Amino acid sequence: MNLKTSPSSSRRYEGCTLTGALSVTTQVEDAVTVVHGPAGCAHHNFSLLHAVMADQGCLRLPSVVSTDLGERDIIFGGEEALERTVRRVVDGGAAAVFVLTTCIAGTIGDDVASVCATDFGVPVVPVPTAGFLGGVFTDGLHAALTALAGAADPVPAETETVTIIGEKNLEFEVEENYREVERLLAALGVDVGLRFVREVRFADLAKIGAGRLNILREPALAPVGEALKKRFGTPYISSFPIGMEGSISFLKEAGSALGMPSDDAVAAEEERQQEMLASFADMRGAAFSPGPMTLHAVEYAPVRRVMEALDLKADTGGAGLALPYSPPVGTAGVRRLLHRWRRQIHA
Structure with a gap:
């Protein structure tokens, strides 16, 4: 049974930079996220993610592993601990590894990018998320989306397919909100090719450039939309539709961006x-x-x-x-x- 909490107590997507990035990377089901720092950072976020996922009816545990830095690592550097942890995760069969930095790792100056550049046999993607050096939840979200997009090569656009960017994976009614967008797009005869990033596998990320149109969850993701537009040439709509008039505007904007008529869909939505x-x-x-x-x-x-x-x-x-x-x-x-x-x- 999927027991949901009240919407009035669902302010779950606020938090630190690390949490914002984890809300993205843990949605790649065959990848493992390595949190480079003390065990407490990973434990706190694992508990949060597990509770939210269970509340949404998902029985999968978030794949989060800590490098478990101790006093010696913090004094002399934790790069060896990071390399050991990544190798252990890869040996366990991960399709990819995302390495997220904590405040401690950022403060002591570990060269995480250099460790991730080692040939581990699978993609190892660093995501800078050291909050003490500046940043909040949204910055972690942006950093993760940008890093995961960078792991994909451009592919030809697929006809009448769109990509959803940056769903709020910790929010109440995340699936209901997606289904509403999917319904509106279906009224135009358009399918969703990729939810970037929600309940996907690492190989699916290669489709990030395949959609003819990107739809951002909210205007705050505009920097991600611009980065994807620059890299793949994909235009974007800046937000999910808000309210009734937002649904009408969304249909018109999506139709215009895709070069498709929207009059019939708009009329049907107004009647609805x-x-x-x-x-x-x-x-x-x-x-x-x-x-x-x-x-x-x-x-x-x-x-x-x-x-x-x-x-x-x-x-x-x-x-x-x-x-x-x-x-x-x-x-x-x-x-x-x-x-x-x-x-x-x-x-």
Whole structure:
């Protein structure tokens, strides 16, 4: 059974640089991530990743190994410990190895890139993630996506195939959000060729340049989108669709980028949205207590417009409507949000 926690407690993708990178590299199922540093860094992140993966219904353990640096390594250098660990992992049958640096490894100045350049018989990809030297979760995410893309050679574009870039693997409803994007693309007659990076094998990464269009999870990934565009010549859409109007804009933008007509898909989506709003007519005019200050943020404009469409009234005595940490993705995301609100209003 896939028991999910409440969206109100799903702020799980905040954290250090190392965590951001691990949220990417551990999604390559036949690869192993070596965390170069003290055992605690790997243990903490393994526990987090395991809990999130189990919550999402994934029974696979994250493939994370530590170089387990001790005092002697920290004083005299940990490069030998890193080489020993990589060789042990390769002997265990890993298709590839990703080496992530911790604050300790970065501070003592280990030449991780040089160790990774050794011929181990399989690709060994270094990812700089020493947070003490500057960086947060997003920097680790970007570093991992860029490093994994660098491990792939350009290949010819495949007709009508797109690539999803940078899904938030630790967020609530990650699969539901993907399925909504997949549904919208299907309305245009387009398939997803690669989820970069979620539940793939190392050989799949070679398809990173094969899509005709890249779709970023959020605008913060623009540097990754630009890097991929420069290397493979692939245009990109800067974000998953947010809210109902975001779904319409997404269909138009994707259709335009792919040179495909989108009028029929847009008309069908607009009809779908009107039917959805009509199904929540029992909520119309209900009172609610204003939620967190994020409701007034620019990114929550689509949520406010849904409230306006159902004539929800702000009243301190009304129901407390919880806002998701990230705005709802597409029409389906709005539907799920309204279902939760309906339960709160009628509680």
